[in-house]
Amino acid sequence: xxxxxxxxxxxxxxxxxxxxxxxxxxxxxxxxxxxxxxxxxxxxxxxxxxxxxxxxxxxxxxxxxxxxxxxxxxxxxxxxxxxxxxxxxxxxxxxxxxxxxxxxxxxxxxxxxxxxxxxxxxxxxxxxxxxxxxxxxxxxxxxxxxxxxxxxxxxxxxxxxxxxxxxxxxxxxxxxxxxxxxxxxxxxxxxxxxxxxxxxxxxxxxxxxxxxxxxxxxxxxxxxxxxxxxxxxxxxxxxxxxxxxxxxxxxxxxxxxxxxxxxxxxxxxxxxxxxxxxxxxxxxxxxxxxxx
Amino acid sequence: xxxxxxxxxxxxxxxxxxxxxxxxxxxxxxxxxxxxxxxxxxxxxxxxxxxxxxxxxxxxxxxxxxxxxxxxxxxxxxxxxxxxxxxxxxxxxxxxxxxxxxxxxxxxxxxxxxxxxxxxxxxxxxxxxxxxxxxxxxxxxxxxxxxxxxxxxxxxxxxxxxxxxxxxxxxxxxxxxxxxxxxxxxxxxxxxxxxxxxxxxxxxxxxxxxxxxxxxxxxxxxxxxxxxxxxxxxxxxxxxxxxxxxxxxxxxxxxxxxxxxxxxxxxxxxxxxxxxx
Amino acid sequence: xxxxxxxxxxxxxxxxxxxxxxxxxxxxxxxxxxxxxxxxxxxxxxxxxxxxxxxxxxxxxxxxxxxxxxxxxxxxxxxxxxxxxxxxxxxxxxxxxxxxxxxxxxxxxxxxxxxxxxxxxxxxxxxxxxxxxxxxxxxxxxxxxxxxxxxxxxxxxxxxxxxxxxxxxxxxxxxxxxxxxxxxxxxxxxxxxxxxxxxxxxxxxxxxxxxxxxxxxxxxxxxxxxxxxxxxxxxxxxxxxxxxxxxxxxxxxxxxxxxxxxxxxx
Numbered sequence: 151x152x153x154x155x156x157x158x159x160x161x162x163x164x165x166x167x168x169x170x171x172x173x174x175x176x177x178x179x180x181x182x183x184x185x186x187x188x189x190x191x192x193x194x195x196x197x198x199x200x201x202x203x204x205x206x207x208x209x210x211x212x213x214x215x216x217x218x219x220x221x222x223x224x225x226x227x228x229x230x231x232x233x234x235x236x237x238x239x240x241x242x243x244x245x246x247x248x249x250x251x252x253x254x255x256x257x258x259x260x261x262x263x264x265x266x267x268x269x270x271x272x273x274x275x276x277x278x279x280x281x282x283x284x285x286x287x288x289x290x291x292x293x294x295x296x297x298x299x300x301x302x303x304x305x306x307x308x309x310x311x312x313x314x315x316x317x318x319x320x321x322x323x324x325x326x327x328x329x330x331x332x333x334x335x336x337x338x339x340x341x342x343x344x345x346x347x348x349x350x351x352x353x354x355x356x357x358x359x360x361x362x363x364x365x366x367x368x369x370x371x372x373x374x375x376x377x378x379x380x381x382x383x384x385x386x387x388x389x390x391x392x393x394x395x396x397x398x399x400x401x402x403x404x405x406x407x408x409x410x411x412x413x414x415x416x417x418x419x420x421x422x423x424x425x426x427x428x429x430x431x432x433x434x435x436x437x438x439x440x441x442x
Numbered sequence: 443x444x445x446x447x448x449x450x451x452x453x454x455x456x457x458x459x460x461x462x463x464x465x466x467x468x469x470x471x472x473x474x475x476x477x478x479x480x481x482x483x484x485x486x487x488x489x490x491x492x493x494x495x496x497x498x499x500x501x502x503x504x505x506x507x508x509x510x511x512x513x514x515x516x517x518x519x520x521x522x523x524x525x526x527x528x529x530x531x532x533x534x535x536x537x538x539x540x541x542x543x544x545x546x547x548x549x550x551x552x553x554x555x556x557x558x559x560x561x562x563x564x565x566x567x568x569x570x571x572x573x574x575x576x577x578x579x580x581x582x583x584x585x586x587x588x589x590x591x592x593x594x595x596x597x598x599x600x601x602x603x604x605x606x607x608x609x610x611x612x613x614x615x616x617x618x619x620x621x622x623x624x625x626x627x628x629x630x631x632x633x634x635x636x637x638x639x640x641x642x643x644x645x646x647x648x649x650x651x652x653x654x655x656x657x658x659x660x661x662x663x664x665x666x667x668x669x670x671x672x673x674x675x676x677x678x679x680x681x682x683x684x685x686x687x688x689x690x691x692x693x694x695x696x697x698x699x700x701x702x703x704x705x706x707x708x709x710x711x712x713x714x715x716x717x718x719x
Numbered sequence: 720x721x722x723x724x725x726x727x728x729x730x731x732x733x734x735x736x737x738x739x740x741x742x743x744x745x746x747x748x749x750x751x752x753x754x755x756x757x758x759x760x761x762x763x764x765x766x767x768x769x770x771x772x773x774x775x776x777x778x779x780x781x782x783x784x785x786x787x788x789x790x791x792x793x794x795x796x797x798x799x800x801x802x803x804x805x806x807x808x809x810x811x812x813x814x815x816x817x818x819x820x821x822x823x824x825x826x827x828x829x830x831x832x833x834x835x836x837x838x839x840x841x842x843x844x845x846x847x848x849x850x851x852x853x854x855x856x857x858x859x860x861x862x863x864x865x866x867x868x869x870x871x872x873x874x875x876x877x878x879x880x881x882x883x884x885x886x887x888x889x890x891x892x893x894x895x896x897x898x899x900x901x902x903x904x905x906x907x908x909x910x911x912x913x914x915x916x917x918x919x920x921x922x923x924x925x926x927x928x929x930x931x932x933x934x935x936x937x938x939x940x941x942x943x944x945x946x947x948x949x950x951x952x953x954x955x956x957x958x959x960x961x962x963x964x965x966x967x968x969x970x971x972x973x974x975x976x977x978x979x980x981x982x983x984x985x
Contacts, residue, residue, distance in 0.1 A: 228537050228539055259533065
């Protein structure tokens with residue numbers, strides 16, 4: 151089995167505008183490789199070419215130039231999509247089907263054997279935390295629930311590669327945290343995940359490697375730690391220092407030849423604060439109930 | 443191959459379920475049934491046994507008119523809903539061919555048209571049976587050789603119309619495969635329907651025309667569009683025609699319709715395979 | 720060389736090529752399907768009466784002509800017949816006449832329209848004309864007779880046109896016979912038409928009996944007797960509508976009135 155889940159060489163995509171043959175270049179000479187078993191982030195602002203790249207990987211668009219392969223097979227081939235699951239951006243599903251019926255429908259289309267369908271469907275619905283709502287019609291779901299059931303339909307046929315386009319867009323921090331947990335779980339089970347998002351902060355703690363696109367071109371690519379680490383700087387987080395001791399530390403840094411860039415209070419992210427507050431409240435409520 | 447049929451079947455089943463829940467379909471079905479049942483109004487005129495002719499003409503007209511409208515509008519909606527809501531994206535990201543998707547949509551719509559046509563045929567046959575029974579009691583002389591209506595022919599007519607609706611649905615999918623909007627698809631499909639209904643005039647006209655641009659034009663029309671007058675056989679069925687239409691003729695009409703349905707779905711694929719979603 | 724530098728992926732060129740491909744494929748399909756379409760079309764057309772467009776265009780208007788051509792011919796005929804009823808109720812003879820011709824042109828395959836149209840011309844319109852002229856109490860008998868004959872002739876013309884589409888339909892000949900009998904009291908012609916009708920397949924049994932009766936009315940008892948004997952042999956047993964016993968009664972009655980010897984009786 152090829153070690154690269156996705157292999158893209160010199161990918162270019164031009165869209166024709168009108169009948170005069172004017173072209174809009176959405177992807178420009180993209181080269182990237184996603185190794186199996188990674189969480190790979192495709193990041194960039196709106197209009198950077200992320201969705202176009204994903205559509206080419208899915209075989210929904212044909213590249214104007216270059217090549218794209220999934221586990222060694224050309225992306226345009228239908229067979230290549232057997233090992234692929236996809237959650238679209240802002241998913242919309244058939245409103246009159248229940249969540250379970252929806253996942254079952256996609257399982258059938260993906261060729262899940264008949265005797266395994268029920269088990270697979272129940273399993274993915276439980277994985278995404280939708281067991282209680284699975285019998286309700288999809289038209290009654292909230293945005294977060296749609297994302298979860300969308301994830302379920304992407305996973306029902308046990309694909310090796312899962313592509314998630316903006317999986318946390320419009321989802322509250324709790325929901326986003328749950329989705330992140332699911333993604334980590336998928337990685338632990340050996341799957342490769344390609345994430346596309348313009349919410350860079352959310353992807354920071356999730357992805358192993360990222361590629362950052364801008365106007366169709368790759369501007370940065372590599373391991374997240376390597377990209378974010380400042381090689382020539384260190385940070386110390388210190389507690390319990392009085393101003394005098396702080397002054398001594400600053401002097402020691404200067405004497406050792408270092409340059410103190412800044413001194414600031416450390417801050418948690420707003421996401422982390424929100425999660426902490428909600429969890430505390432949930433635990434308190436649980437304790438009250440157990441006392442009663 | 444079997445897997446391919448299975449996938450088409452699942453998509454067709456899903457399309458059918460989606461369509462059956464659409465308000466437009468239910469409204470048109472109710473309206474059509476109401477129109478057919480409303481033909482009991484003709485008893486006010488005391489036409490005698492010929493009242494049955496009026497009822498069958500009216501009933502056939504309702505099947506023809508509403509069935510044609512439903513074929514076009516529903517096929518358009520079922521196709522464009524998938525594109526507009528991007529459910530087509532999710533579905534085509536699965537290991538299915540675009541042709542399987544198109545064929546699945548077509549069969550789903552076709553199954554729905556079968557339900558519509560069969561329901562209306564059943565209502566019409568029931569209505570004719572009831573009125574004929576009443577009239578037989580009132581006017582024994584006109585029925586001295588027994589019942590006048592050939593009830594099997596009501597369903598034969600329904601079947602032939604269903605075959606035609608398949609061609610209409612396939613034509614609509616073909617238009618939709620290159621159209622950008624619902625409205626364009628519906629309007630162009632309706633124009634296509636009218637041309638197909640009147641195509642036979644072009645055929646007959648070109649035979650008598652002198653060679654030239656005019657002849658080429660009408661000949662072209664007769665070549666490009668299927669002849670829907672072939673399916674307009676209501677006046678040759680049921681009542682008051684003595685001889686039923688030959689089975690061979692019905693077979694030929696059916697084959698004609700089925701071939702054109704398949705052809706238009708394949709032509710739709712020609713456009714759709716390169717359509718960027 | 721550089722002038723022939725075509726961009727083969729130019730959208731306009733691609734669309735044009737696709738359009739040409741579709742046209743060629745549809746044209747080829749039409750040719751391939753010709754052996755299927757042609758016999759079916761001929762079979763369908765053979766059972767359908769031709770539509771003389773020029774005769775209806777003026778009456779209907781072009782928009783409705785499209786409806787007629789498009790396959791709503793019989794329904795439009797039905798609705799026109801209902802319109803005709805309105806004209807009948809209003810006693811508008813000229814409009815009635817025009818609508819009868821329109822309906823029978825739109826749907827000549829329906830015997831009902833021909834027969835009932837003829838009845839209206841022969842039975843109803845004369846009374847309207849007489850009423851318009853002052854009423855039967857005032858109008859001289861000769862004038863009444865003339866009106867009845869004029870209208871009867873119009874009905875006969877209509878029924879003759881109907882015979883072109885229904886050459887073997889006994890109802891048409893029966894209608895002619897009834898008009899001769901009821902409106903014109905012309906027993907000779909009525910008898911002739913009843914006889915003609917009775918010889919057509921599917922004719923009602925009473926046509927033959929009425930012919931025999933009319934022969935008697937004209938004093939042609941011997942002819943009636945010979946005809947009824949022949950008829951009695953041809954009638955099926957066990958069919959209540961054949962009224963074989965009634966025919967036998969009439970034969971016996973004629974034997975008595977003609978004083979047929981016992982040995983020569985039927």
